Amino acid sequence: MRRSAVVQEIMKDYEKKRRMAQRRREEKVQAIYEMVPELEALESQMTRQGLAISRALLSDPQNQQRLIHQLEQEMNRLQERRSALMNSHHLTEADFQPHWSCAHCQDRGILKSGKHCSCFKQQLINQAYQMSNLAGILAKENFKTFRIDLFSEKEIPEEGLSPRDNMLQVLQECEGFVFNFDEPNEKNLLFYGPTGLGKTFMANCIAKALLDREKVVIYQTAIKLIHLLENHQFGREGTPQDSQVLTRLFDCDLLIIDDLGTELTNTFTNGQLFQIINTRHLEGKKTLISTNLPPGELMVRYDDRICSRLFAYYSFVKFFGKDIRWEGRGAV
Numbered sequence: 001m002r003r004s005a006v007v008q009e010i011m012k013d014y015e016k017k018r019r020m021a022q023r024r025r026e027e028k029v030q031a032i033y034e035m036v037p038e039l040e041a042l043e044s045q046m047t048r049q050g051l052a053i054s055r056a057l058l059s060d061p062q063n064q065q066r067l068i069h070q071l072e073q074e075m076n077r078l079q080e081r082r083s084a085l086m087n088s089h090h091l092t093e094a095d096f097q098p099h100w101s102c103a104h105c106q107d108r109g110i111l112k113s114g115k116h117c118s119c120f121k122q123q124l125i126n127q128a129y130q131m132s133n134l135a136g137i138l139a140k141e142n143f144k145t146f147r148i149d150l151f152s153e154k155e156i157p158e159e160g161l162s163p164r165d166n167m168l169q170v171l172q173e174c175e176g177f178v179f180n181f182d183e184p185n186e187k188n189l190l191f192y193g194p195t196g197l198g199k200t201f202m203a204n205c206i207a208k209a210l211l212d213r214e215k216v217v218i219y220q221t222a223i224k225l226i227h228l229l230e231n232h233q234f235g236r237e238g239t240p241q242d243s244q245v246l247t248r249l250f251d252c253d254l255l256i257i258d259d260l261g262t263e264l265t266n267t268f269t270n271g272q273l274f275q276i277i278n279t280r281h282l283e284g285k286k287t288l289i290s291t292n293l294p295p296g297e298l299m300v301r302y303d304d305r306i307c308s309r310l311f312a313y314y315s316f317v318k319f320f321g322k323d324i325r326w327e328g329r330g331a332v
């Protein structure tokens with residue numbers, strides 16, 4: 001989903017909010033009038049009085065001043081009566097105003113100066129969070145909650161590195177990826193290694209950091225992704241949201257494909273996967289792939305077109321060590 005489409009959705013939401021606030025205001029005012037009918041009568045009198053003053057301004061200059069003075073005095077009297085009535089019923093001017101979610105822009109998203117209100121930026125982020133499929137998890141899994149101390153300092157001889165030192169490098173690479181996200185030459189990422197070493201956690205860290213920078217991030221498992229593409233290709237009935245989801249796969253700022261290799265692999269899935277990886281690459285959109293398969297197995301599993309793209313345009317990031325059981329240890 002392109003940013004402009006996201007913005008359109010947000011503007012529709014603002015419109016809805018404004019209408020809702022205005023309707024609530026009318027209901028509230030109506031309830032007040034039912035409780036204090038004199039107030040309604042006074043207000044229509046004041047409106048008429050206001051009009052009379054405007055007309056008086058166009059009248060014969062000789063009588064004008066006297067007339068206006070008289071009308072204004074009457075207006076003041078009405079206003080005083082209204083104030084007294086409101087006081088006696090514990091009403092304030094605020095009771096007659098709509099209750100906006102954002103008082104700065106009155107739920108327009110745009111300020112009088114023409115600039116976006118600060119609430120608009122937050123809306124943009126919220127909308128992107130919702131679309132990412134990650135909204136719930138990101139509060140727990142992000143760079144701030146990452147704990148390097150969970151990784152062993154003991155060197156693994158065949159890697160020549162301890163899991164902790166490796167994770168420090170991974171962390172650096174991921175932070176670099178976020179930092180340089182808008183650089184066209186920055187490579188995509190491919191995380192590989194067995195389950196339980198923090199690949200998904202790291203992907204979530206990146207997702208959150210980018211969402212907070214107003215990027216559109218979509219997370220999808222390979223299985224679900226292929227399922228969506230199959231449904232679309234074979235004209236099967238999907239949910240009404242599916243076509244929107246499909247578009248987002250191609251044009252979100254970052255697509256995270258989790259668990260590549262768990263889906264059924266055949267010519268169809270190879271073709272579809274190639275299309276996504278290649279289209280995104282050609283359009284300069286970043287992709288993050290996470291897989292349990294080591295590079296050698298990827299080459300067996302996927303056709304040359306896919307592998308050549310992966311090896312050329314992805315930075316391979318290896319996760320190794322012992323399963324540190326991310327689940328159930330709280331924030332790691």
Ligand SMILES: [Zn+2]
Pocket residue numbers: 102103104105106107108109110117118119120
């Ligand atoms: Zn606002």
